[in-house]
Amino acid sequence: MNASVSWLSAFVDAGKSANELRDLLTAHTATVEEVVTLRADLAPIVVARVVEEAAHPDSDHLHVTKVDMGTGELLDVVCGAPNVAAGKLYPFAPTGTLLPNGIRIEKRKIRGQTSNGMLCSARELGLGDEHDGIMELDVDVAPGTHFLDAVPIGDKRLVIDVLPNRPDLLSHLGVAREVAAITGVALTLPDIGVSDIVVPEARRFRRAGNAGGIVMHLEDTRLASRYMGVVIRGVSVGPSPQWLVDRLAAIGARAINNVVDASNYVLHELGQPTHAFDLNKVDPLPKMPERTIVIRSAKDGESILTLDGVTRTLTSDVTVIADSMHPIAIAGVMGGRETEVDAATTDIFVEVANFDPSRTRRTRRAVGLSTDASYRFERGVDIALAPRALERVAALILSLAGGEITSPPVDLYAGDLPHTAIVLRVERVARVIGIPIEGERIAALLRSIGCMADVDDRGAAVHVVPPSWRRDLRIDADLIEDIARLHGYDALPDEIRPYRPGTSSDAPLWTLAARLRDALSAAGLFEARPTPFVAGDASHVRVLNPLAESEGHLRQTLLETLATRAEYNLSHMQRNVRLYEVGAAFAPGADALPDETMRVALLVMGDRDPAHFTNAKPSQFDEWDAKGLAEVVVRAVGVEQWSLERSHEGGDLLWTIVVDGAARGHVSRVRLDAPVWASPAFGVEFVLRAVSNGDVAPPGEHAHDEPVPPPPRTPEKYRPLPTTPASEFDLALLLPAGVSAAEVERVIRMAAGELLERLAAFDVYEGVGVDAGHRSVAWRLTLRHPERTLRDKEIEGRRAKILSALTSELNVRQRST
Amino acid sequence: MLSDTPTLEEYLAYAADLTARGAAAFTAAADEDALETARIQFLGDKRGELLLLQRALGALPADSRRDAGRAFNDAKTRLTTTHDERQLTVRHATTRAPHLDLTMPARHRWQGAKHPVTVVIDEIVGIFRELGFTVALGPESESEWYNFGALNFPPDHPALDMHDTLYLGEGALLRTHTSPVQVRTLQRYAPPIRILAPGTAFRRDPFDASHAPAFAQIEGLAVDEGISFVDLKATLTHFAQRFFGKTRTRFRPSHFPFTEPSAEMDVECRLCGGAGCSACKGTGWMEILGSGLVHPSVLEAAGVDSERYTGWAFGMGPARIAMLRYDLPDIRLLYDSDMRFLQQVAE
Numbered sequence A: 001m002n003a004s005v006s007w008l009s010a011f012v013d014a015g016k017s018a019n020e021l022r023d024l025l026t027a028h029t030a031t032v033e034e035v036v037t038l039r040a041d042l043a044p045i046v047v048a049r050v051v052e053e054a055a056h057p058d059s060d061h062l063h064v065t066k067v068d069m070g071t072g073e074l075l076d077v078v079c080g081a082p083n084v085a086a087g088k089l090y091p092f093a094p095t096g097t098l099l100p101n102g103i104r105i106e107k108r109k110i111r112g113q114t115s116n117g118m119l120c121s122a123r124e125l126g127l128g129d130e131h132d133g134i135m136e137l138d139v140d141v142a143p144g145t146h147f148l149d150a151v152p153i154g155d156k157r158l159v160i161d162v163l164p165n166r167p168d169l170l171s172h173l174g175v176a177r178e179v180a181a182i183t184g185v186a187l188t189l190p191d192i193g194v195s196d197i198v199v200p201e202a203r204r205f206r207r208a209g210n211a212g213g214i215v216m217h218l219e220d221t222r223l224a225s226r227y228m229g230v231v232i233r234g235v236s237v238g239p240s241p242q243w244l245v246d247r248l249a250a251i252g253a254r255a256i257n258n259v260v261d262a263s264n265y266v267l268h269e270l271g272q273p274t275h276a277f278d279l280n281k282v283d284p285l286p287k288m289p290e291r292t293i294v295i296r297s298a299k300d301g302e303s304i305l306t307l308d309g310v311t312r313t314l315t316s317d318v319t320v321i322a323d324s325m326h327p328i329a330i331a332g333v334m335g336g337r338e339t340e341v342d343a344a345t346t347d348i349f350v351e352v353a354n355f356d357p358s359r360t361r362r363t364r365r366a367v368g369l370s371t372d373a374s375y376r377f378e379r380g381v382d383i384a385l386a387p388r389a390l391e392r393v394a395a396l397i398l399s400l401a402g403g404e405i406t407s408p409p410v411d412l413y414a415g416d417l418p419h420t421a422i423v424l425r426v427e428r429v430a431r432v433i434g435i436p437i438e439g440e441r442i443a444a445l446l447r448s449i450g451c452m453a454d455v456d457d458r459g460a461a462v463h464v465v466p467p468s469w470r471r472d473l474r475i476d477a478d479l480i481e482d483i484a485r486l487h488g489y490d491a492l493p494d495e496i497r498p499y500r501p502g503t504s505s506d507a508p509l510w511t512l513a514a515r516l517r518d519a520l521s522a523a524g525l526f527e528a529r530p531t532p533f534v535a536g537d538a539s540h541v542r543v544l545n546p547l548a549e550s551e552g553h554l555r556q557t558l559l560e561t562l563a564t565r566a567e568y569n570l571s572h573m574q575r576n577v578r579l580y581e582v583g584a585a586f587a588p589g590a591d592a593l594p595d596e597t598m599r600v601a602l603l604v605m606g607d608r609d610p611a612h613f614t615n616a617k618p619s620q621f622d623e624w625d626a627k628g629l630a631e632v633v634v635r636a637v638g639v640e641q642w643s644l645e646r647s648h649e650g651g652d653l654l655w656t657i658v659v660d661g662a663a664r665g666h667v668s669r670v671r672l673d674a675p676v677w678a679s680p681a682f683g684v685e686f687v688l689r690a691v692s693n694g695d696v697a698p699p700g701e702h703a704h705d706e707p708v709p710p711p712p713r714t715p716e717k718y719r720p721l722p723t724t725p726a727s728e729f730d731l732a733l734l735l736p737a738g739v740s741a742a743e744v745e746r747v748i749r750m751a752a753g754e755l756l757e758r759l760a761a762f763d764v765y766e767g768v769g770v771d772a773g774h775r776s777v778a779w780r781l782t783l784r785h786p787e788r789t790l791r792d793k794e795i796e797g798r799r800a801k802i803l804s805a806l807t808s809e810l811n812v813r814q815r816s817t
Numbered sequence B: 001m002l003s004d005t006p007t008l009e010e011y012l013a014y015a016a017d018l019t020a021r022g023a024a025a026f027t028a029a030a031d032e033d034a035l036e037t038a039r040i041q042f043l044g045d046k047r048g049e050l051l052l053l054q055r056a057l058g059a060l061p062a063d064s065r066r067d068a069g070r071a072f073n074d075a076k077t078r079l080t081t082t083h084d085e086r087q088l089t090v091r092h093a094t095t096r097a098p099h100l101d102l103t104m105p106a107r108h109r110w111q112g113a114k115h116p117v118t119v120v121i122d123e124i125v126g127i128f129r130e131l132g133f134t135v136a137l138g139p140e141s142e143s144e145w146y147n148f149g150a151l152n153f154p155p156d157h158p159a160l161d162m163h164d165t166l167y168l169g170e171g172a173l174l175r176t177h178t179s180p181v182q183v184r185t186l187q188r189y190a191p192p193i194r195i196l197a198p199g200t201a202f203r204r205d206p207f208d209a210s211h212a213p214a215f216a217q218i219e220g221l222a223v224d225e226g227i228s229f230v231d232l233k234a235t236l237t238h239f240a241q242r243f244f245g246k247t248r249t250r251f252r253p254s255h256f257p258f259t260e261p262s263a264e265m266d267v268e269c270r271l272c273g274g275a276g277c278s279a280c281k282g283t284g285w286m287e288i289l290g291s292g293l294v295h296p297s298v299l300e301a302a303g304v305d306s307e308r309y310t311g312w313a314f315g316m317g318p319a320r321i322a323m324l325r326y327d328l329p330d331i332r333l334l335y336d337s338d339m340r341f342l343q344q345v346a347e
């Protein structure tokens, strides 16, 4: 909503500057996003006095003058205006000024006389068509004063963010009402010179009525809850007066002609859209005895040429104004070219309607056209406004374009609905806002915005009937909002009051995610937050209305989007990628809602360590790093029974992460669209848990249980630290093909018994000296007895037992040296 | 000096004297050079005094040679030992470490970090934790009822439009805000409720410098008997002061279907400090969050008695705050996962 400060002041003369109005409205009503200074192009113009004036020696119409622009030095200025006179004040454009008409003022010689600037006419300043001479200023200011400060043309525009609950603010009347309520200054309708024009009272009908040469017919009250019309005959269409042109310019609208401008003025003044038709172009070949105008749904395939010059084909979603033949306007959106008011128009039919909000929205969408009128109808126009707006627009047209009303206006309207008062408990107001406010104060605040408010005898409740323009006020909470904002949010105390702790503990998934983030950040990885959209295929959850086909599905795994992010990095020549994410993935579900899971995933590629002069070519991330990171993940998650099962499938899958017997994740190679210099990429993905998107309880019900606190984490318990020395020895073993390290370790553990404290493979060798098809793997064993030092014989015994078990069970022998 | 034909007594005395002088000279040597000079004097291969002592053995009578030989051996052992010990000491003291250019760079491990948006969320959560809030989570795929209906959106509200919301099917969508977590929490837990709900929300907005189709949001909700607008204002003001440091705040009337009264909170513009600049359109303020008292319809939709209980809620965008905090010109930086960016802003 664009509001002119000068227009608002015509409603309510609160004596506030534009910035003060901005702050008041923002604090109490709606946010003023910006204050726009209008005619900023006139900022360089100053008021100057002509001190001396003489005829130009070489010209019969030019004058040479000495001009005081407040700088303390007199300027030589040549002026061609006949009315220039010494002692008078004029607008003056110093050298360097760019005038609104695009001319830049430079110092120059005019027939041999130097001119330092220009004394300006109204037309040169874009202030009208007056060009008989320069603009004589009847103001009492010192030379050098900025022209905009001296002359009341420097209007300012407030750009107000009107939210959908407050359509009443979409007019100067609506904003002025708020200014009046906030400042306590009385509100009056601006004087536009129509006070002595009498518009006859409208006659009310339910569905049809004759407005004097035209029969109005409202086919369905669901299309419009009110439809008024008046015929004005004998108008002369012409340009609007300057004050009206200025008003419209201040809010960014262009003047067209007096009839159209009157309609537009009333729209912005009162918030009621109106539309004037050229009566003689409506129903030129009536089927009925008289011209007819019908408010109805369009028939599929009907078309209309609208005022913007576009021919639009209509559907039954569209409400139209039609004559007995075809549509002549799209209801609440735009009129038709065929019945447009033009210079030749003499008789007009003026429509003042209240079109249904959701029906207008459908109409607007169907024709793909949004206008000032449709914007207001969609949000809801005050139902009681139509008669006032009709009187106002008719009077303004009569005053600007002449003509007469020969027949009373018609008002197709079922009548006001009975209002029921909202009972507002004073105690409830205090409880919700947090400070006590007396009943009388509540009533006064609500009356200031147009409510009827009566405090009951005991002072315990206020009975409130909201005004017709505040249909958003339905329940006590709505009224409390207005009380709070009018009282002032900033006037409420900033005091934190005692509170009780909540009944819910941290979501376990949140705690888990935090642990994972800590662990993976500590492991040198960066957290990514990619969006979950992928090109995908039928195995993915489809987005019905995606922004682009390349984002038409939701990811099934986090690695899908991490891979894309890795490719993004590669495309920016970043060969070292270490990313992780804790996020949601989606799989098609049993119904429209997908199966959602929370997961953690990571991707690594490139240098395992930062390059250093001691390590110029760091080794690259490989399978073993990925396996280690998978173990970091599983440990951070804190599951008890888990294992990494090697994949027998081959391909990119390396290990499956098995928790309590079920596959919960995997470690894999990640295929990327990568340049040749890129290192291989490895990924880990792990499902944390399913996220329920089903109903907690049916609508309107709850499922409150006794809160169950999450089980405490079971910490690792202390075991006494060893006091006896350990014995270490190595076994270099020859593993035939098909024997895995895990099998060897199982046999060693069995044979070594409880004395084995630690078992670690530390070397692998294949090649010269090792039989083909065999691997040599070396393990280091650490044996320890908790109470005493092991004897050499005991160790030898274990060693022999292990080797014999390996030979008999796995055909694994010691490698001869 | 020993005579050419010394007696045994003379020989023994000389050997003792030589040993004493040599040992003293070695012990007195301060560095390797001094020790080497002393070594040449006493143990030198050609003219060392010990060599002369050895040669003098031959000039002794035959019956004296046994005792003299023993004296010689003692002297030799003593001098050699003293010298070698001293040599170890002196060498250790004077040996320099191998050459190290200490201006060369340190060795590091890879450092990782949480995402800047997570850092902001953690900080917000940390401040509210001090006031008794815990974290609640909800699904990103939601039903239309949790996302709109339960939150008092009228069925023809523009937000329900296919132009603004990403739909997954009949009645299923990607949540457009984290507010459904309010309803889920209220249904699941009895009041008092004090929760924060961080998470991802979705809008049908193409990526541009300030919009993303998926973005982080954080929601707060407090419901109990006697919760008022003063609690809302005081708590959020406290938060703003803790998060942004000393700053003025203001509350403006606003509108959300699920709160009544509704308010937006501004803090002084981070760029101009309240003086007014182009970023704040001259107002000196920057919007930080939307808030309000929970609409009675929302409480009733979740099966909570709206006469007995009242509550307040807020929602804000950590990504926008991260943009302010790290001075980001484009929100896409937060979603691209560019390693260079993540490294740059790692905290």
Ligand SMILES: [Zn+2]
Residues within 6 Å of the ligand: B269, B270, B271, B272, B273, B274, B275, B276, B277, B278, B279, B280, B281, B282, B284, B285
């Ligand atoms: Zn600023």
